[in-house]
Amino acid sequence: MSTPTETTSPATRKRYQGISLQDEEQGLGHDAPAPKELIKFWDQFTRKGKKKVGVVESLRALFFSSWLNILLVVIPVAWVSKFLEWGPKATFTLCFFAIVPLEHLFDYGGEQMAYYLGKDMGDLLVVTLNNAVEATLAIILLKKCELVLLKSTVVGVVILHLLLVPGTSFVTGGARIIQQDLHPHLTQLNHSLLMLGVLSILLPAAFFSAIDTSFTPSAGVAAVSVVTDDTRKIFLQMSRGLAILLLLVYVCSRVYLHNPPGEDTSLNLATAPLAPEALKDHVARLRNEDPEVNQWVCMGMLAICIGLMAATAEFMVHSIEFVREESGIKIEWFGLILLPVVSFAADGTVAVVYFVRYMFRHFFRSPTPPNTLAKGEAIDLSIQFTLFWMPFLVLLGWWTNRPLTLLFDIFEVAILLGSCFLVNYVTADSKTNWAEGVALVVLYIMIALCAWFYTGQPEIRFLSQCESVAAAIAAAATGDTSGHAD
Template sequence: MVDFDSTKYDDRDTGRGLRQRRPFGRSTSCPPSTTGRWNDVAGNDLLSPTNTYQSGDSGSKPNISASSAAAEEVVDIPEPFTVANQLRRVFFSSWLNILLLAAPAGIALHFAQFSAAPIATFVVNAAALMPLSVMLSFATDEVALRAGNTIGGLLNVTFGNAVELIVSIVALLQHEIVIVQTALVGSILSNLLLVLGVAFLLGGARRSEQHLNRTAAETAAGLLAMAVAGVMLPTVFDLASSTPAATIAHISRGTSVILLIVYGAYLVFQLRTHRDLLTDTMVASTTKPKLHATVAIALLVGSTSLVAVCAEFLVESIDGVTEKLDVSREFIGLVLLPIVGNVPSLVVATAAALRNHADLAIVVTVGASLQVALFVLPLVVVVGWGLGIDGMTLSFDVFQVTLLFVSVLLVNFQITTGRTYWLSGALLIQLFAIVATCSWWYPSDDTKSA
């Protein structure tokens, strides 16, 4: 029997240590025992550094003989939980965890008094959010393994974009509407253009083309179009009429509820009715818990709390950064904050594409964008509704809506063909560079701050 058990990679940082996202929304598409590593249909660990098998290369197969496979007997004895292996799995699950030292430093800098304190606070807390997002994802996976299919899926939906959600709510509580809107739009753009572009470029450089699950790609394209419509229509309505702000708020809240229903319907479509159709090219391997249940829950609570603290101090330092560096708030929201939050996604998507698994790159990037557009963004509008903040609406800046429309249009053209090339990635990266260039000189619109 050939052992493809993912536990042999317990202490490696290429899989569970990085921020995993499930098919189109980071929610698990498999039973509760299969919420771990992503494998291909043969069971090969997609992100293992020892896996050199390329599923898309002509004639290449796993180097395993049938006779030795039949003769091999593997006795799987679970390793007991100890203090040593729990600490090792928590703090050495990813190379990004070295930046955890930035968390206490960022908190200390918040209370420091010197001229460059806002810039230092922003940079250090932004660095701290990268490993914290990895740790939060790891803890969510561990808790979801024990929670069952439905609850596990809900946990992944809730905490899949926890960093973006927490940063947005913290900024919303400080009435930083511009930062909220630009950060959420920027998260979508960063995943669709920068992360996916780098994955396609590097993956395509090794081969003439890469193939995609066309059904999943077309489904994602339709959902992306729906997400853009949910933002574009309230914005155009606001610009084309003299409707009072209160009415725009009502329209945005109603649209947000509809978008949440759309996302819920898609989860049912993905997890229940058409699960095999959307995941026919890859499945998740059976993964055993790496952490004790109490440790996993404590890690989830602790990492979430640290994300909230670092996010609050980061948002509070933005005013000082814009004054001292003379950069626009749009540039910070559209470019800097999303890059910080999407570094783990960049590593996972690129590693998958290099191993000729472009489908997984789509899962990581487009799935995260869909969750932000159909879940996080409307949820933040609903939260603003509950807090009585009428300025938090789906009426965005025309510049931001145009960026969304053009980006989704280009991405849909690239993925619905069922194949990608290195040029596809180059085009996406170049569009992101144009976005960053325009954002640098785009004037802030403080009139939207409530």
């Protein structure tokens, strides 16, 4: 067989070496370069060929990004209040206002990182940062072994982000326009992911209802209790398996959103033909405009803010215990409504401030044109909490010897399922209006009203104890109210 000569074409020489032109384009061969996608991401992250933002300029932009940064001085005061024991009310109030500027910096930092990460990765970062306070709250409750309260809080966080937050966003955003648009592809995927997350806690509840042996086959045979340590062991194994599967689905959904299949790999769901024009314009701005903050400075700022927020949120959760102790609020309402609202209140305060500023500009200055793109990020928060944080908490409980299961109170499962159905109906046509926003808000108020009178399901409460189920039942039988099962 002849060998290629110097005059042989490059294509012939590469075929002789067993390397096709297609393989060369994909980075294969003996001296394979870095994958094209990795090079593209790195060029975007470093903004190759574009203006670089200096450190001093970045720090100045962070400091002057909002007047809310003035409240950063409250953080050390809140910590002093905690350690010097100024009282739970003072500590709670100071911690609340200390988290407000941190929430703003999360939003601002996520927006700036979108210039370096792209629209889809930037959105994932923003969603994760916005869930940081709620996730920290859940981890604190798991650490304290407040498993009943933790389950109620998880459901409360999800329905808050499914109903109240997008509902108010649809009302305010659609007040001056007949309807707003949602991304059709993302909406369809969200429906599937939401339903899967709800079904993952519906299955254990249905399983428990099926084995609840209140039925006696004969008058002489007593009913066998299913509230035992053996039953809890079954649900622990079941929940850990479900948690791993949920994490797998969440990872697959993120991969699909970041790199959807197709011949044209330069497209993603944000630039697909069916994407709303407002979303395409936003992606174009990320490509063409310059950020205000250097990517490394922004990442360092976000890391510091996460640490400050985690400690401050823990102080706030500890100080809010006086509300439950002094007011006599039922643990279900405390977890379903109060704790999620408090954890989101700082972000809600930021939203209210910007809404008031927007209204001031609308009435006293030149009004801005209405936004035709509906803000549905809050639904993404619920999806991440059910498919990532909830299974993560189950596995974290496994590793730290906390028997957290996906066996939820049937009332909590019902309201979560109903919320999911309504959200899917509202967003089914990928369009929203202010009337549909009102429907979401009203359902949340209905849930809060009914939850006020709900006392909880005792079987689930006994199965959600860190101590053995038998010990919890014995303590309740003797009137010992020191345990969490009371």
